[in-house]
Amino acid sequence: MLHHISKLPQDSVFLLGFSGGVDSSALFFLLLECGVEFDLAIVDYGMREESRLEVAYAQELAQTYDKKIYHLRAPRIGSNFEANARKIRYEFFGELIAKNAYRGLLLAHQLNDRIEWLLMQFARGAGLNTLLGFGFCERVMGFDVFRPLLDVSKGELYRFCMERGIRFFEDRSNQDERFVRNRYRMIASFLMQSSCGIKQSLKYLEKEKQILYPKFEIGKLGEVRRFARAREYQSLYILDLECKKLGYVLSAKQKKEIMRCCFSCEIHTLIIESNAHYIFVTPKIECVMSREYRNLCRIHQIPHRLRPVFYPLWCSQISIEEIGKFCNHPISN
Structure with missing residues (x-):
C-alpha cells in the first residue's frame, strides 16, 4: 500500500479527523504502525442513528491506545449541509490545533475521493487546478492539512482493515442514489478497476499543474494578503487558495463573477481588490x-x-507611506 505517512513532518504530534469509516479507521492503525503521534477529533452531526456508535468507537480506540479525543455535537444544519458541515468541523479542528499546538490536521481522503472530486468538477466545468483538487498538504484557515492516503484506493483500505480485523462503520447514505454526489462515487468506484493507470495520469497532471501554476510570493500587512498579478487563470488559482486559508471556498459562480469584475468585488465576507501590480484579498x-x-x-x-x-x-501608527508601498510598490525581480 503506497501511502505517504513517511512524508509527514518528523517529531510532531497531529490531530486526526476521525469518522469511524473505513478510511479514517485504516489511517488510525497505519499511523500507529508508523509510530506517528496523534490524537482524535470527531464531529457528530446527529443525522444518523449510527453516529452515536461511531463516537463510542472513537472513544474506545482513544482509551485503548492512550489517545486524547475531542468530540463535538454539531448544531442542527438546516440547509446547504455539506458546506455548513465543512465550516463547522474545520472551525472545530482549527480551535483544537491552535489551543493544543498540534502540527496539523490529518485527513483520510483517498484515491477514490480524488476521482470523485475530479468527475464532479469536470461535470460542472473546471480547469486543471480545480479538477485535481486537494493535495498532500495545504494550508486551510491558518493550519496545515495533511492527506497521506491520496494514492491509496478505497479497495486497498478495505483489504487492509479486513486482513487485520479492524472494525469500521459504513455510512448507508453513501449508497443512496438520490444524492448526486453518490452517483459520482459509484462511477469512481467503477473506474478504480484501472487504478494503476489513473494514479499515473494524476502524477502527470500534477507535474503539468506545477508548470501552469507556479508558486507565488504572498505578502501580508495586517489582514490583507497580496500577490503579484499574473495571467487570469493563474491569478484566480492563487486567489482561490488564499480564500481557503481564510476559511471560504469559492464556488464556480463566484469565480466567474470575480473575473467579470476584474478582481474587484466583495464575496461573502471577503474583499477582493486589484491594481496594476497586485491582487488583494482580506476579510471585510x-x-x-x-x-x-x-x-x-x-x-x-x-x-x-x-x-x-x-x-x-494607520490609527495604530503604521504610516500611510508604508501602506502605500505595500499596495503599489512592485516586487523587484
Missing part, C-alpha cells in the same frame, strides 16, 4: 474613517475597497 470590516485619512489614501493611491481595512493600522 466596516468603520468610519477620518477625513485626514481619506485624503491621504487618495494621495497615496490606496485601493478604495481596502481603505477601511487599513484604517485601524
Whole structure:
C-alpha cells in the first residue's frame, strides 16, 4: 500500500479527523504502525442513528491506545449541509490545533475521493487546478492539512482493515442514489478497476499543474494578503487558495463573477481588490474613517475597497507611506 505517512513532518504530534469509516479507521492503525503521534477529533452531526456508535468507537480506540479525543455535537444544519458541515468541523479542528499546538490536521481522503472530486468538477466545468483538487498538504484557515492516503484506493483500505480485523462503520447514505454526489462515487468506484493507470495520469497532471501554476510570493500587512498579478487563470488559482486559508471556498459562480469584475468585488465576507501590480484579498470590516485619512489614501493611491481595512493600522501608527508601498510598490525581480 503506497501511502505517504513517511512524508509527514518528523517529531510532531497531529490531530486526526476521525469518522469511524473505513478510511479514517485504516489511517488510525497505519499511523500507529508508523509510530506517528496523534490524537482524535470527531464531529457528530446527529443525522444518523449510527453516529452515536461511531463516537463510542472513537472513544474506545482513544482509551485503548492512550489517545486524547475531542468530540463535538454539531448544531442542527438546516440547509446547504455539506458546506455548513465543512465550516463547522474545520472551525472545530482549527480551535483544537491552535489551543493544543498540534502540527496539523490529518485527513483520510483517498484515491477514490480524488476521482470523485475530479468527475464532479469536470461535470460542472473546471480547469486543471480545480479538477485535481486537494493535495498532500495545504494550508486551510491558518493550519496545515495533511492527506497521506491520496494514492491509496478505497479497495486497498478495505483489504487492509479486513486482513487485520479492524472494525469500521459504513455510512448507508453513501449508497443512496438520490444524492448526486453518490452517483459520482459509484462511477469512481467503477473506474478504480484501472487504478494503476489513473494514479499515473494524476502524477502527470500534477507535474503539468506545477508548470501552469507556479508558486507565488504572498505578502501580508495586517489582514490583507497580496500577490503579484499574473495571467487570469493563474491569478484566480492563487486567489482561490488564499480564500481557503481564510476559511471560504469559492464556488464556480463566484469565480466567474470575480473575473467579470476584474478582481474587484466583495464575496461573502471577503474583499477582493486589484491594481496594476497586485491582487488583494482580506476579510471585510466596516468603520468610519477620518477625513485626514481619506485624503491621504487618495494621495497615496490606496485601493478604495481596502481603505477601511487599513484604517485601524494607520490609527495604530503604521504610516500611510508604508501602506502605500505595500499596495503599489512592485516586487523587484
